[in-house]
Amino acid sequence: MGKDRYRRQTLVKGFGQTGQKILNSKHALLIGGGGLGSNSANILIRMGIGSIDIIDFDTIDETNLHRTTVFSEKDIGKNKALVLKEKLQSVNTKVRVKAINKKVTSNNIDSFLANTDVILDGTDNIPLRLLINERAITYKVPWVYAGVNGTIGMVMAILPKKTACFHCITPNIPLSKSQEIPVLGSLPAAIAAFQCNEVIKILLGKKPAGLIIYNAWTQCFDTLDIKRNPCCPICR
Numbered sequence: 001m002g003k004d005r006y007r008r009q010t011l012v013k014g015f016g017q018t019g020q021k022i023l024n025s026k027h028a029l030l031i032g033g034g035g036l037g038s039n040s041a042n043i044l045i046r047m048g049i050g051s052i053d054i055i056d057f058d059t060i061d062e063t064n065l066h067r068t069t070v071f072s073e074k075d076i077g078k079n080k081a082l083v084l085k086e087k088l089q090s091v092n093t094k095v096r097v098k099a100i101n102k103k104v105t106s107n108n109i110d111s112f113l114a115n116t117d118v119i120l121d122g123t124d125n126i127p128l129r130l131l132i133n134e135r136a137i138t139y140k141v142p143w144v145y146a147g148v149n150g151t152i153g154m155v156m157a158i159l160p161k162k163t164a165c166f167h168c169i170t171p172n173i174p175l176s177k178s179q180e181i182p183v184l185g186s187l188p189a190a191i192a193a194f195q196c197n198e199v200i201k202i203l204l205g206k207k208p209a210g211l212i213i214y215n216a217w218t219q220c221f222d223t224l225d226i227k228r229n230p231c232c233p234i235c236r
């Protein structure tokens with residue numbers, strides 16, 4: 001085991017041994033290890049990211065289980081980040097997986113960003129995404145927004161000062177009226193895969209796709225080329 005583990009992946013044109021080497025040398029930060037985040041961590045660790053820090057202060061609830069491929073009933077009541085480390089580290093012992101059982105706030109977010117090559121959004125609320133966006137742009141760290149609501153999922157890779165930022169697109173993000181966001185169980189795995197595709201592309205220096213919108217009912221995609229808002233207070 002080890003030498004040929006990524007053989008089928010390195011056969012991919014445009015990825016190859018070079019892409020694998022780059023991926024193996026990169027550090028990702030995942031903020032939020034729930035439905036979306038757990039699926040994204042699962043994918044990136046299997047694909048061979050160099051290291052990943054997973055931050056989540058929340059515990060696993062029975063109502064989380066319908067939309068993740070990682071957690072099981074035995075994990076109910078345990079911290080999401082710690083369970084992800086425990087389960088996914090054994091999938092790929094070459095990846096350095098760190099679990100951080102903390103709530104991300106404006107006071108501590110900077111301490112998590114050191115040496116981060118890309119941030120993955122596994123959160124479920126707009127204020128925290130706006131905070132990630134602001135700090136990511138300040139520190140010039142690319143990040144990939146991902147969100148799910150009902151049967152609709154959205155993903156957008158944000159390159160500081162190069163693409164539109166989350167603040168530029170916030171008026172286009174539907175806000176949930178209820179505290180509990182409805183989610184079709186199959187959707188987060190799909191959106192996590194799209195998010196990871198954008199993460200890999202960023203790390204390999206490829207151009208982001210724009211704002212990807214997927215509807216699970218109609219099986220339709222839209223990819224919108226969002227222009228930077230010249231008046232955006234965050235990325236102008």
Ligand SMILES: [Zn+2]
Binds near residue numbers: 229
């Ligand atoms: Zn902006």
